[in-house]
């Protein structure tokens with residue numbers, strides 16, 4: 323309820339600043355259309371998982387909060403537009419297959435992350451007006467656009483960085499979506515923490531695995547086989563003793579940034595060298611930003627990361 327009460331104030335502030343900011347920072351920007359009028363079709367119900375409340379909100383205004391939460395506001399405008407369309411599509415997809423009463427929730431592990439206006443203020447401080455208008459422009463200038471396959475909204479999943487190559491959905495979740503296929507994702511290496519490492523002692527490595535796989539039988543590094551890789555070079559599984567452990571399970575057990583990793587053993591230390599961040603399926607956000615920097619449009623970005631899809635409105 324607090325959100326709904328505050329919302330008109332933010333609208334007023336945003337509306338007042340848009341012409342000024344647009345003139346300053348977005349030369350030749352397409353005129354921003356006013357948000358669609360509220361009606362049953364463009365109003366959605368959102369479950370806020372932090373306070374267990376459900377509220378109605380215009381989908382375009384909801385998407386400003388999603389893009390703000392899911393992608394750095396400093397990213398290129400075309401990357402933000404790609405994110406807006408992906409998030410709108412994912413919202414529609416989730417709404418159609420919702421397993422909770424609301425259309426979508428704010429838990430990023432279940433649906434999509436979301437920032438309230440107060441949280442955006444906290445994040446951006448003095449840059450609030452600039453970033454808010456930049457994201458609002460990305461959402462409104464693509465208003466109503468979504469991606470479809472066989473006339474249905476697609477499962478437009480996204481991740482931070484795929485490690486140079488995105489993953490086939492089948493290699494991560496077991497089901498192959500025709501549009502979630504492995505594609506190159508160049509340019510991500512400019513991101514901070516594109517490469518990361520984690521070192522643990524051999525006993526910690528062993529105990530962590532034995533906790534979930536008590537039959538793994540691991541006495542030394544000789545019991546750890548070379549990983550089996552997916553088409554994109556992510557770890558599909560590792561045979562430890564006689565037990566095959568999925569790469570995704572290793573990732574969660576050791577809190578690795580992705581399943582694209584190598585293992586090395588020295589003395590009493592096990593080191594994971596990790597590339598990328600996230601599950602690696604669908605659009606890579608850093609890859610999208612890299613494409614935008616080379617002049618690609620949001621439609622070219624989305625057509626690359628979601629193969630064979632149609633732009634619908």
Ligand SMILES: [Zn+2]
Nearest residue numbers: 426427432433
């Ligand atoms: Zn949810």
